[in-house]
Amino acid sequence: MGADGRYEERSSRFGGATVWNWSGPRDPARAVLPDGCMDLLWTGGRLLVAGPDTRAFTATEAAPESCTGIRFAPGTAPALLGVPAHELRDRRVPLDAVWPGAEVRRLAERIDGTADPAAALEDIALRRAADASPPDxxxxxxxxxxxxxxxxxxxxxxxxxxxxxxxxxxxxxxxxxxxxxxxxxxxxxxxxxxxxxxxxxxxxxxxxxxxxxxxxxxxxxxxxxxxxxxxxxxGGAGQAPAKSDTALPSGSSTTA
Structure with missing residues (x-):
């Protein structure tokens, strides 16, 4: 994870999901392993979706120094996002490629103005789930x-x-x-x-x-x-970072 990086996670109010946060420098030599999950991410002032990985995801050196995400249990994100999982396989895409741009801009402004992006992501997921079909x-x-x-x-x-x-x-x-x-x-x-x-x-x-x-x-x-x-x-650490569009992928508890 790097000596100065910090990763934290907790159980989410969204059933079966995990909320996580990474702050500090990333190690671009690290890769995050597939875990069957999908994530909604807030990083670099953008909302993104991390699709399911079939191989290790390697970070770039230009990673933002903070990233927050909500990691959904396998099989639960497609109904929430409104898109089949295979369309996002091995991809990190802006949320406005999945949801209407105007809606995503409003959500981004809301998160940008909050002191707790993780709670804001949970709120987005919970409100969306109230109007979406349940997971299969x-x-x-x-x-x-x-x-x-x-x-x-x-x-x-x-x-x-x-x-x-x-x-x-x-x-x-x-x-x-x-x-x-x-x-x-x-x-x-x-x-x-x-x-x-x-x-x-x-x-x-x-x-x-x-x-x-x-x-x-x-x-x-x-x-x-x-x-x-x-x-x-x-490096002896038992906890690993989560999935992001750059240095850290999907909240998987394993990195390589």
Missing amino acids: PLAVSVAERLGQGLSVADTARSVGLGARQLHRRSLAAFGYGPKTLARILRLQRALALVRAGTPYAEAACAAGCTDQAHLAREVRDLAGTTLGGYLTAL
């Missing part, structure tokens, strides 16, 4: 099952969908198919164990990988680094 309950159930380590096939059976139906619903809800989401959530489980000090081989098996070599391949493919490089980049 099936997608939320799918994310929970895959997050617990259930296989894609077993998950499909448990929610009563065929493989093609599950894939189609997953694209809209998560931005990618269930197999990709399962890989991402499995990696998150494994790295949480690694951060807690569990040996690589034990963490791999506990998270659902076949062995340590399998975990190493997943880290390389999804995070663009090695297990050792991942821990070195953490």
Whole structure:
């Protein structure tokens, strides 16, 4: 995170979401890993949306020194934003590319004039949700099952969908198919164990990988680094920054 950077997060008033804030210099060598989430961001005087990542997101050196976001649980943001998740996959876009420009300008002025941008973002989400359709309950159930380590096939059976139906619903809800989401959530489980000090081989098996070599391949493919490089980049910190349009991505608790 950098010696002078500060990251804080808390549970949001918006169900299942997390509010986070980063202040201080960013380390452009760090990348933030996919986590299945989408974020609404306030950074550099702009409102942005961070879509679901399929690979590590690397910051630029021109990152603003403060960023606030609300990170939505997997499958819950598309209904709120009014856009399928796959349209924002691996993208950071201005909110006015998704919502009407005049509305976004009013929201930006409101946040710019407040001492608590995080609370303002929560208010935006809560007010929008009151007029929006609820999240797809099936997608939320799918994310929970895959997050617990259930296989894609077993998950499909448990929610009563065929493989093609599950894939189609997953694209809209998560931005990618269930197999990709399962890989991402499995990696998150494994790295949480690694951060807690569990040996690589034990963490791999506990998270659902076949062995340590399998975990190493997943880290390389999804995070663009090695297990050792991942821990070195953490620098011993157990808490990591969240998703932004520059140095920090989606509130994921893992960086590389």
